[in-house]
Amino acid sequence: MFCNQCEQAANGTGCNISGVCGKKPDVAALQDHLLYGLKSLALYAVKLGRNAEIDRFTIEGLFSTVTNVDFEAARIGDLIKRCYELKEKAKTAAGVTITGPVADWKPADDLAGMVAQGEAHGLSTLHVNEDIRSVIEILTLGLKGMAAYMDHAMILGKTDDEVMAFFQKALAATTDANLGLMDFVGLSMECGKQNLTVMGLLNTAHTDAYGHPVPTQVQLGTKAGKAILVSGHDLKMMEEILKQTEGKGVNVYTHGEMLPAHGYPGLKKYSHLVGNYGGAWQDQAKEFANFPGAIIFNTNCIQKPAESYTDRLYTWGLVAWPGVKHIDGWDFTPVINKALECPALPENPGQEILTGFGHNAVLGVADKVIAAVKSGAIKHFFLVGGCDGAKSGRNYYTEFAEKAPKDTVILTLACGKYRFNKLEFGDIGGIPRLLDVGQCNDAYSAIQIAVALAGAFECGVNDLPLSMVLSWYEQKAVVILLTLFHLGIKNIKLGPTLPAFITPNVLNFLVENFNVGPITTVDADMKAMLG
Template identity: 50%
Template sequence: MFCNQCEQTAHGIGCTTSLGVCGKDADVQAVQELILYGLKGMAAYANHARRLGKSDESVSAFIEEALFSTMTNVNFDLEGLFGIAMELGRKNLRVMELLDAGHVETFGRPSPAIVQAGTRPAPGILVTGHDLVDLWNLLQQVEGTEVKVYTHGEMLPAHMYPRLREHPNLAGHYGGPWQKQKQEFPRFGGPVVATTNCILIPKDDYADRIFTTRFTAVPGGTRLVGDDYGPVIAKARECGPLQEVRQGTFQVGYHRTVLLDAAPTIVEAVKAGQISRFFVIGGCDGAEPGRNYFSDYAANTPPDSFILTLGCGKYRILDRDHGTHLGLPRLMDMGQCNDAYGAIQVALALADAFGCGVNDLPLTLVVSWFEQKAVAVLLTLLSLDVKGITIGPNAPAFITPKVFRSLQERFDLRLTGPDALVDLKLAIS
């Protein structure tokens, strides 16, 4: 491959010329990477929506064209690439809207619920990942049997949908975020079904209990190509009854529909000075040091404020009682990472009620950053011109200093600092 910009021959993987990007322009490559990661995240959401019967031809066409823009010698214009990234954000909003509609129409209008955490003394199956259709298919196949099903990680919000919550074989939730799998899965004792990308390569002592769906796969696990969960059910019976474990409870279900129903009351409370601020604290979590920033931040928010959380980042702040305010829990779980659509809709509704822009609301966004879907969601927020978002604990590794400075200048994008309390004081000052 030859780059016609710097007149160099590609030297293989790792050479920017081999990516179709001029080796002299790392900034162009950075924005192309931003687009590629965003496309991967958006494609994941679009796949979930399609399985629920929801799709949009304009989204599919955009994915094709945006991918083409990152090919060899196609687009070296930095501003043009920024424009594609912003359009990606707008298209991802549409995808999340489709997925939200698919979930509500298929599984019922969400409502707050208390979820028992732990296991019962019966054969059990743990379901992790994001795909609620997989969970529903499994529940249908164990219905009428002694086998119980438990959610894990990003499947916790399944309990806010009545059709899933009321299924007699859905027994509760087990464990925490994806990064604790290697400690939690051996202790679970039954088979685990991984429905999406949030699966770690298993250790040998439990790999034979890992089942994955469709294109998700790990060494040592069993990949299910179709929707037949017979092998998983057989493994659950082979493993025998789980130990009875009590891990407390979780409160879920503050979906956008719930909060929008309460919008008039919330607006009046803000006007009366009873609510000082809303914080959105969540996102895609990781395991590296520094992520205690988010738990420290949430723990010190004012007692007359509310915290909205979503994504696996919620597990950083769910283990603390944040109390109540105005008869409501101060910490409200809105759902999975894709339910950022709901947070956006709530913000837009409040802005409309107050006759102001989203950036004028008493709203602070503090988002943990990790993977492709986080890129897609961030681009959606930026495409809506939401300013002052704090991300962290580090800037994306593929973003060059010049590109990050541009994002800071355009959107007041901020990085988490070394001290959460200092950043919190700046946010509420």
């Protein structure tokens, strides 16, 4: 195997024995095989035009290959078989003949054969030129990240024909030997543009269903009673858990990226949504061992479970781990029954933290923010957000938040905020100095805040007293970065390390065009940002 798609790639280059995430070589090969099959399907989907079944499968197939989603070999094998069925169906419906090994792809009949085929379709086969291969990989990882966001939007009934056409066009393009470096640079920038549309769709899906987030205090302690802990991003799944547990004596807690659910009126109305338990995804093994209730994952956050809680652990949607019980569909009765069988949590109140500062909430007090900037009460804004992870160097973000001057405001989103969201930052004229914008899925809100401020001050986003200090881990962060590039946003600091899939020449291109750079030391970076 060889996988370098996440920030924890072994030795800073790639995992070649077993994934740091827990992915085994057979699963890695099957995911490579599935991606190859999706490219084959795309060749015919481009000719066929919009087909809801093919489009939906493409999203699910791509999302299944994102880091920390599907670790179950048999499930991926089933996806490969389904991909071939859809490819043959599209081939017949399109009525065209396409020649070449990708178009002619056919999976083996058994899992071992599919693994062997997958081993022949690894990253090294993308292109002979390492720089072109690097940009193809950036595009591919961007498509994976965008598929994750689109999956959530589709679950809530939102889609977009232009975006879906781009998925197929871009996947097909990765097989075209006639395309060069700048062709794939252009496609990557277009991926960022399309992702802005997707994030807008997802924002609309969330707010249509649950209302705009409002600033909300979230309890970090526990309430006496039976409990379910929900980890992930999918709000529809959270809503169903809340509906089905209402009146049954089961309290519901959020974990990781589900924390911002507390800010949505349509979810916070449930009195048994009682708090947030634990921190970011990488701490789950030690935290879940101390949570006596049922636990369920719904998106890309799972890691190898400890035996101490495997018997009360569940997965849902596209998430899967060998030996862990999986919930198909929307009936969560097994999870609820398990929660009722488990010991109750104690009454143990704890600290409260604020969430719910989506763009609607922030822009609702824009006049106060603008006045504070004009008066000099607010000197600078920092967007300190992104993915958290276990690799060393992420204490940088804690130190950065701690050292941010008291006349600055910190916007944050995604699970990287767990590095500092329990610290006390105070306020500036009633405006909290730490504004939790939400999940990584809510990056659209952060962009809207920046654009609105630029409009108010009649300048470009790059001219605002705003600095972006981002942490990345997986493919959703990659596509958000492409969206920021599409918007022309420059001077981004990225860490804790730079992606292993970016070659020196590609990095030089990004530096020259966007002045993106690695984090260094907090003191040096902050001095440069504050001038």
